Amino acid sequence: MEDALLYGRLQFAFTITYHYLFPQLTMGLALIIAVYKGFYLRTDKIIFNEAAKFWAKIFAINFGMGVVTGIPMEFQFGTNWAQFSERTGNIIGQTLAMEGMFSFFLESSFLGLFLFGEKILGQKLHFLTAFLIFIGSWASGYLIIATHSWMQNPVGYEILANGKFALNNFSELFSNPWFLPSFFHNQMASMVTTSFVIASVGAFYLLVNKHKEYAHLFLKTAIISGIISTVFVAVPTGDLLAKQVAKNQPVTLAAMEGLFNAEKGAPIVLIGQPNMKEQRLDNKIEVPNVLSFLTYERWDAEIKGLNDFPEETWPTNIPGLYYSYHIMVGLGTIFIGIMFLAVWFLWRKKLEIRRWFLWVLLFAVPFPYIANTAGWYTSELGRQPYLVYGLFKTSDGISESVSAGNTLFTLLGFVGLYLFLGFIMLILVGKTIHKGPSEITLKNN
Amino acid sequence: MEITWYVILCFMLVMYIVLDGFDFGAGIIHLFFTKNDKEKKQVMRAIGPFWDGNEVWLIAAGGVLFATFPTLYASAFSGFYLPLIMILWLFIFRALGIEFTHLINHELWIKPWQRSFGLSSLLLALFFGIAFGNIIRGVNLGGVENGIAQFNNSYAFFTPLWDGSFSPFAERPGVIDWFTITIGLVAVLSLTIHGAYWIILKTEGDFVKKLQKKILPLWITLLVLVIISIIAFVAMKSFNSELFNQHPAIYLLPVITFLGFLGMLVFRKSNKHWLGFASSTTFIICGIGSAVASMFPIVIPSTNSIIESLTIYNTASEAYALEVGLVWWVIAFALVLVYFTFVHKIYKGKLTNKHDHH
Ligand code: HDD
Ligand code: HEM
Ligand code: HEM
Numbered sequence: 129m130e131d132a133l134l135y136g137r138l139q140f141a142f143t144i145t146y147h148y149l150f151p152q153l154t155m156g157l158a159l160i161i162a163v164y165k166g167f168y169l170r171t172d173k174i175i176f177n178e179a180a181k182f183w184a185k186i187f188a189i190n191f192g193m194g195v196v197t198g199i200p201m202e203f204q205f206g207t208n209w210a211q212f213s214e215r216t217g218n219i220i221g222q223t224l225a226m227e228g229m230f231s232f233f234l235e236s237s238f239l240g241l242f243l244f245g246e247k248i249l250g251q252k253l254h255f256l257t258a259f260l261i262f263i264g265s266w267a268s269g270y271l272i273i274a275t276h277s278w279m280q281n282p283v284g285y286e287i288l289a290n291g292k293f294a295l296n297n298f299s300e301l302f303s304n305p306w307f308l309p310s311f312f313h314n315q316m317a318s319m320v321t322t323s324f325v326i327a328s329v330g331a332f333y334l335l336v337n338k339h340k341e342y343a344h345l346f347l348k349t350a351i352i353s354g355i356i357s358t359v360f361v362a363v364p365t366g367d368l369l370a371k372q373v374a375k376n377q378p379v380t381l382a383a384m385e386g387l388f389n390a391e392k393g394a395p396i397v398l399i400g401q402p403n404m405k406e407q408r409l410d411n412k413i414e415v416p417n418v419l420s421f422l423t424y425e426r427w428d429a430e431i432k433g434l435n436d437f438p439e440e441t442w443p444t445n446i447p448g449l450y451y452s453y454h455i456m457v458g459l460g461t462i463f464i465g466i467m468f469l470a471v472w473f474l475w476r477k478k479l480e481i482r483r484w485f486l487w488v489l490l491f492a493v494p495f496p497y498i499a500n501t502a503g504w505y506t507s508e509l510g511r512q513p514y515l516v517y518g519l520f521k522t523s524d525g526i527s528e529s530v531s532a533g534n535t536l537f538t539l540l541g542f543v544g545l546y547l548f549l550g551f552i553m554l555i556l557v558g559k560t561i562h563k564g565p566s567e568i569t570l571k572n573n
Numbered sequence: 574m575e576i577t578w579y580v581i582l583c584f585m586l587v588m589y590i591v592l593d594g595f596d597f598g599a600g601i602i603h604l605f606f607t608k609n610d611k612e613k614k615q616v617m618r619a620i621g622p623f624w625d626g627n628e629v630w631l632i633a634a635g636g637v638l639f640a641t642f643p644t645l646y647a648s649a650f651s652g653f654y655l656p657l658i659m660i661l662w663l664f665i666f667r668a669l670g671i672e673f674t675h676l677i678n679h680e681l682w683i684k685p686w687q688r689s690f691g692l693s694s695l696l697l698a699l700f701f702g703i704a705f706g707n708i709i710r711g712v713n714l715g716g717v718e719n720g721i722a723q724f725n726n727s728y729a730f731f732t733p734l735w736d737g738s739f740s741p742f743a744e745r746p747g748v749i750d751w752f753t754i755t756i757g758l759v760a761v762l763s764l765t766i767h768g769a770y771w772i773i774l775k776t777e778g779d780f781v782k783k784l785q786k787k788i789l790p791l792w793i794t795l796l797v798l799v800i801i802s803i804i805a806f807v808a809m810k811s812f813n814s815e816l817f818n819q820h821p822a823i824y825l826l827p828v829i830t831f832l833g834f835l836g837m838l839v840f841r842k843s844n845k846h847w848l849g850f851a852s853s854t855t856f857i858i859c860g861i862g863s864a865v866a867s868m869f870p871i872v873i874p875s876t877n878s879i880i881e882s883l884t885i886y887n888t889a890s891e892a893y894a895l896e897v898g899l900v901w902w903v904i905a906f907a908l909v910l911v912y913f914t915f916v917h918k919i920y921k922g923k924l925t926n927k928h929d930h931h
Contacts, residue, residue: 188672189676192668192669192672192673195625195668196664196665196668196669197665199632199661199664200658200661202632202635202636203635203650203657203661205639205646205650206635206639206646206647206649206650206651207650207651207654207657207658208651210647210648210650210651210726210729211647211726213639213643213646213647213650214643214644214646214647214648214726214728215643216643217639217640217642217643217644217646217647217890218640218643218890218891218894219894220639221636221639221640221641221643221646221890221894222640222894222897222898224636224639224640225633225636225637225639225640225641225898225902226636226901226905227636228629228632228633228634228635228636228637229633229636229637229901229902229905229906229909230901230905230908232629232632232633233626233629233633233905233908233909233912234908234912236625236626236628236629237626237912237913237915237916238912238916239625240621240622240623240625240626240916241622241916241919244621244622245919248919249919288891292891294890294891294893294894295890295891295893295894295897296893298897527647527651527654527729528651528724528725528726528729529651529652529654529716529724529729529730529731530651530654530731531731534654534655537655538654538655538658541658541662545662545665549665549669552669552673555677556673556676556677559676559677
């Protein structure tokens with residue numbers, strides 16, 4: 129059982145981490161593509177249409193990867209977490225089923241038309257398909273985050289005599305105070321990834337001196353959406369979400385911050401390594417009082433430390449949680465810095481001559497992916513040892529009838545298959561970027 | 574309420590089989606019956622705009638199953654663990670085989686992806702048939718050995734891929750035995766014919782004639798398999814006529830199934846191309862309908878006498894969840910109908926290279 133649980137968790141963590149590499153880009157790109165199509169309709173400038181087409185190709189590859197890796201997620205609740213599914217299906221199933229009915233049908237119906245139907249549809253309808261795909265993909269995020277928020281902060285339920293969770297208030301699933309901060313934070317984080325990807329392609333084209341008109345458009349788009357999203361991901365959304373954690377999972381907050389003992393005017397830790405044996409942070413650099421202020425808007429407010437809570441409620445992997453959180457927040461701060469600099473250079477029309485900065489943009493791409501993944505690890509490790517916070521333990525959720533050997537076999541299968549897929553997908557994206565957007569159409573216009 | 578949801582769920586699954594079924598059929602035809610690039614293109618063109626939307630019926634049905642019959646979802650998905658995960662892997666290969674083939678124009682790239690599309694379609698049709706066979710045959714719920722259940726949850730079961738005897742009468746039959754394999758082959762052949770009729774509906778030229786000629790031998794093989802599986806079914810289980818006796822109109826289902834089956838042969842040369850497709854669709858819908866009705870209200874029969882079978886009543890969600898679910902489901906379904914009509918209107922009739930995907 130122990131091994132089966134471990135492999136089951138590893139498989140879930142691996143497949144979901146991999147899946148989310150794709151939607152975080154496609155949700156953002158869907159918005160940008162719809163905006164480009166909108167501009168084209170209004171201004172009739174062909175470059176907007178060609179830019180939309182170029183990004184649609186990258187979108188399509190990522191979307192395909194999102195779909196094929198998403199289907200195993202939907203089924204995994206049943207295959208590997210049967211006891212969890214059986215007892216919470218009443219509630220978790222609602223929002224997951226809604227995702228299928230409301231967003232996947234929408235996306236898949238119009239994707240083909242959007243990608244290949246420009247000539248048959250005409251420009252107005254083509255814009256409409258782009259817009260509907262944007263709505264579909266954000267609705268998908270909306271519903272999945274609603275599901276996830278219920279696991280973090282269960283609402284609208286009752287527990288029956290047989291141990292099952294029964295829904296008793298549907299609308300509370302959506303008025304869950306955890307939900308909207310989490311949704312907007314997540315969507316902004318997805319825009320951060322998208323902005324950096326677009327900026328990187330723009331910077332690449334400037335550096336190799338190709339597709340210059342597009343490069344300028346891409347950089348401008350990316351910097352505008354980048355400055356908005358990098359700021360919004362921190363305030364108000366990140367801050368609001370942190371307040372939810374402080375309110376509903378105070379022990380998680382203490383672990384995220386590496387706070388072992390309660391403190392008045394708690395400091396925020398910039399650097400430091402949790403030492404679980406001695407119960408303190410090693411090598412720390414901190415700014416006094418800031419954590420208290422961020423959480424309760426009072427410089428001297430008391431923040432509870434881990435030792436104020438019974439040890440069996442502590443998150444199971446405190447160093448992992450602490451590092452994930454600090455990686456996310458640290459990178460978030462750096463992103464804001466990069467984007468402010470970019471705005472400055474754009475404003476002074478210096479972007480093209482500051483070649484070192486173009487290199488920075490080019491190589492910044494992996495970091496928003498890392499920040500997003502770290503953010504999710506913060507959520508998930510912070511919720512452990514529970515699946516439904518405070519109510520249902522992870523170890524009680526696993527499928528009884530699936531043996532450790534079977535899970536290990538499928539885990540290895542997924543790892544192998546996904547490595548192969550990743551390889552294929554990098555080839556295709558590389559090829560698309562190398563080919564670039566169409567210059568011929570631009571000249572003929 | 575349980576019955577309403579069961580009908581909805583069966584409806585969604587049957588929609589899935591009818592729609593994605595012709596994609597599987599197209600894949601099988603692509604694998605065995607296409608000789609040149611032109612024919613391969615015709616097959617791809619016939620399913621290109623639709624397959625992704627078709628697949629969503631399965632994903633959505635999975636979600637609805639989870640929400641409305643969580644115990645059934647938990648039971649079937651964990652019990653058929655290995656075959657299900659393999660189905661997931663096959664889905665990946667099929668999707669990439671359809672979408673990625675044309676992205677790089679080099680033989681070394683194209684050939685493997687085409688094979689991947691054809692083979693995974695074939696295996697998927699086979700696996701789905703086998704899965705259906707398993708559900709008809711029943712499983713060892715609770716993992717009973719020597720009269721004692723091995724699992725705490727009575728819905729839990731474990732089925733090995735096969736057991737040495739490959740017999741459905743074995744004490745703990747595996748996923749694959751000769752009965753389930755026969756049902757699997759029935760599925761492969763039905764869907765091949767179904768796919769052929771879809772392609773005939775969506776293309777023109779010599780390829781249509783060629784496919785029309787293939788239908789006779791396929792149909793005869795199917796006939797033989799159907800007879801074997803009916804005999805096996807009767808030998809294995811006593812026919813549950815409860816629902817049939819209550820509502821004699823349900824006897825029409827097997828009758829219509831038979832008519833559809835005949836239509837699949839009769840209309841093969843007809844100039845009204847939709848007739849063949851309508852027949853195979855009828856055959857699939859009513860065939861599954863008859864099987865489901867003959868089991869009602871059981872959904873997973875137990876092969877031991879200790880744990881009772883799973884029915885729609887002992888696996889459903891609580892009443893409130895079922896009620897609110899119905900409200901949003903109806904709204905969502907109305908929207909789905911709108912999209913569906915829109916897409917099929919844009920791509921109505923024969924598809925030519927103007928509709929190509931590159
Ligand atoms: C580009 C990615 C990114 C960046 C720069 C940030 N975040 Fe974040 N964060 C996420 C991406 C993310 C995420 C992956 O999207 C999460 C996981 C769950 C969620 O809703 O969003 C998340 C979760 C998440 C949580 C919830 C933890 C839990 O559920 O226990 C908190 C408290 C914060 N974030 C706070 C912040 C703050 C204060 C930031 C300040 C800079 C910040 N995040 C930047
Ligand atoms: C895409 C972003 C996500 C990432 C990167 C992620 C990551 C993880 C990780 C690392 C774990 C393992 C934690 C542990 O066992 O210590 C986990 C567990 C889990 N997560 Fe998430 N998660 C994400 C989104 C979600 C969502 C949206 C849901 C619900 C709808 C969800 C449901 C679960 C469940 C049920 C588990 C239990 C299995 C386990 O404990 O390993 N996750 N996830
Ligand atoms: C346990 C969690 C998750 C499950 C069960 C899941 C399930 C799925 C499934 C089945 C698909 C394929 C849809 C299709 O065929 O059209 C998909 C795609 C998608 N998922 Fe997930 N997903 C999970 C996590 C997430 C998260 C955390 C997000 C983001 C907030 C997300 C956003 C999307 C989006 C936008 C798509 C559309 C495809 C794309 O744009 O790449 N998913 N997901």
